[in-house]
Amino acid sequence: MGGMQLYSVIITRDKEMKEKLSPLHFNQPMINDAPVVLTFCADFNRFTKWCNQRKATPGYNNFMSFYNASIDALIVAQSFTLLAEKAGLGICYLGTTTYNPQQIIDLLQLPKLVFPVTTITVGYPDETPQQTDRLPIEGIIHSETYHDYSNDTIDKLYQMKEAIPENIGFVDENHKETLAQVFTDIRYTKKDNEFMSDNLIETLKRQQFL
Ligand SMILES: Cc1cc2nc3c(=O)[nH]c(=O)nc-3n(C[C@H](O)[C@H](O)[C@H](O)COP(=O)(O)O)c2cc1C
Numbered sequence: 001m002g003g004m005q006l007y008s009v010i011i012t013r014d015k016e017m018k019e020k021l022s023p024l025h026f027n028q029p030m031i032n033d034a035p036v037v038l039t040f041c042a043d044f045n046r047f048t049k050w051c052n053q054r055k056a057t058p059g060y061n062n063f064m065s066f067y068n069a070s071i072d073a074l075i076v077a078q079s080f081t082l083l084a085e086k087a088g089l090g091i092c093y094l095g096t097t098t099y100n101p102q103q104i105i106d107l108l109q110l111p112k113l114v115f116p117v118t119t120i121t122v123g124y125p126d127e128t129p130q131q132t133d134r135l136p137i138e139g140i141i142h143s144e145t146y147h148d149y150s151n152d153t154i155d156k157l158y159q160m161k162e163a164i165p166e167n168i169g170f171v172d173e174n175h176k177e178t179l180a181q182v183f184t185d186i187r188y189t190k191k192d193n194e195f196m197s198d199n200l201i202e203t204l205k206r207q208q209f210l
Pocket of ligand 1: 028092093094095096131132133
């Protein structure tokens with residue numbers, strides 16, 4: 001945004017650092033297994049320092065600046081991902097960065113106005129998994145204006161996802177009636193989301209973005 005480059009990337013290769021990072025990502029195995037872990041951060045620290053050193057008064061300790069810097073960081077992460085995959089590398093995004101931001105900030109020694117947005121593990125893959133299912137393209141594009149979904153359309157769009165044997169297995173294993181309940185009751189619950197929202201807001205305050 002504005003050519004400000006509001007991002008920083010922390011490269012973790014060191015075994016000990018990875019061992020410390022692992023529990024912050026709920027011990028997901030790729031942190032230790034992949035040779036490289038990248039933490040993409042929204043960064044208004046560097047730009048703010050430049051302003052201060054150049055007799056300019058920065059006004060970036062607010063939510064708008066966090067949001068802008070996060071967009072910058074995510075664009076960089078996804079651009080890296082495309083280039084890495086083109087070069088034959090494999091990546092995995094880790095959403096757990098959003099769950100434990102304070103501990104990640106402490107371990108990676110991120111100063112105020114720097115916030116971890118997403119993490120990507122990188123390495124040469126030893127398997128070629130099937131592509132994850134996607135909604136049909138007509139389910140995500142809207143011509144000229146947003147066309148809200150009828151019950152029928154929702155049924156049609158999610159039919160394929162619901163028919164995947166692995167997903168049918170998740171419903172059975174968890175003794176649920178529908179696949180949607182696996183998301184709402186187990187994977188991404190209201191209680192967890194509310195707890196983590198509070199945590200995120202607290203951490204944003206500590207990093208001086210709020
Ligand atoms: C924002 C985000 C967070 C993710 N977090 C995790 C994670 O914590 N652990 C994990 O195994 N996969 C994670 N994934 C990977 C997804 O579960 C899924 O495997 C991936 O998006 C599939 O990509 P593909 O369809 O391009 O292969 C995440 C993906 C995204 C985009």
